[in-house]
Amino acid sequence: MRWILYFILAYLILGLQVGLKGFISFQGASPNLVILAAIFIALNAPREPALLGTFVMGLMHDLLTDTPLGLYAFSYALVGMFVVSTQEIVYREHPLTHFSLALVGQLITSVVLLVQGLLHPPPPPIAILLLSSLYTAVLAPIVLFLLQRIRRVFAFQPAHRRIRPWKR
Numbered sequence: 001m002r003w004i005l006y007f008i009l010a011y012l013i014l015g016l017q018v019g020l021k022g023f024i025s026f027q028g029a030s031p032n033l034v035i036l037a038a039i040f041i042a043l044n045a046p047r048e049p050a051l052l053g054t055f056v057m058g059l060m061h062d063l064l065t066d067t068p069l070g071l072y073a074f075s076y077a078l079v080g081m082f083v084v085s086t087q088e089i090v091y092r093e094h095p096l097t098h099f100s101l102a103l104v105g106q107l108i109t110s111v112v113l114l115v116q117g118l119l120h121p122p123p124p125p126i127a128i129l130l131l132s133s134l135y136t137a138v139l140a141p142i143v144l145f146l147l148q149r150i151r152r153v154f155a156f157q158p159a160h161r162r163i164r165p166w167k168r
Contacts, residue, residue, distance in 0.1 A: 001041075001045050001046070001049045001053070001154055001155060001156055001157075002153070002154055002155050005153055005154055006041070006053055006154065009037060009154075010034075010037065010056070010057050010060055013033050013034055013036075013037040013057075014034060014060055014061065014064060016033055017032070017033045017034050017061075017064075018064055020033075026131070026135060027128075027131060028125075028128050028131075029128045029129075029131035029132040029135055030132065030135070031132065031135045031136040031138075031139050032106055032109065032132065032136045033136075033139075033143065034057060034058075034061045034072075034076075035076065035079060035102070035105050035106055035109060035136060036102060036136065036139070036140055036143045036144060036147075037057060037147070038053070038054040038057045038058070038076045038079060038080060038105075039079065039083055039098075039101050039102060039105055039140070039144065040144055040147040040148070040151075041053040041054060041057070041080075042054050042079070042080045042083035042084050042087075043083055043087065043090075043092050043101070043144075044092065044148075044151050044154070044156040045154075045156050046156075046157055047084050047087075050080055050083075050084050051077065051080050051081065051084060053080070054076045054077055054079060054080030054083075055073050055076060055077040055080065056073075057076055058072040058073035058074070058075060058076030058077060059072070059073040061073075061076070067113070067116070068116070068120075071112065071113070071116055072109070074112060075108060075109040075112035075113070076109070078108050078112070079104075079105040079108050079109065082104065082105065082108065083101055083105065086101070092148070093145075093148055095141035095145070098140040098141045098144040098145070099137050099138070099140050099141055100137075101140070102136050102137040102139075102140030102144075103133060103134070103136075103137035103140075106132065106133040106136040106137065107133050110129035110130070110132065110133055113129065114126065114129060
């Protein structure tokens with residue numbers, strides 16, 4: 001994986017997330033574009049770079065919000081572990097795969113945010129979290145389709161060509 005291009009993608013997605021938040025919100029809920037980029041990385045990259053990439057993307061998202069440092073990093077790492085574990089059994093370019101992974105991923109992130117809100121009130125409204133999850137999942141096929149078109153630029157190694165350190 002080309003890390004320079006990863007950081008450019010993360011920078012652009014985080015900029016879009018912050019810049020468009022007021023324009024694309026619906027009933028107080030806005031889609032999480034950063035988790036869609038994290039799902040793209042976790043779908044295509046080998047296991048270790050995917051987990052590191054999702055964690056770092058969450059850490060960068062933490063720096064742009066007023067949540068405690070590490071909250072999004074932890075939730076995106078959980079989403080990354082989920083997506084990496086399904087890498088071999090899902091069809092990476094199918095819109096239903098994109099929808100379902102985004103829905104589950106955003107629900108995982110929403111649960112982490114809700115638990116943190118219950119420990120340190122006030123918790124975010126559950127209706128807003130659910131609407132945000134659905135909104136993110138609806139946008140996922142479009143955004144992930146566009147990202148899948150440029151995946152060759154990132155030089156992800158195919159699963160059958162990945163060299164394991166113990167099998168050289």
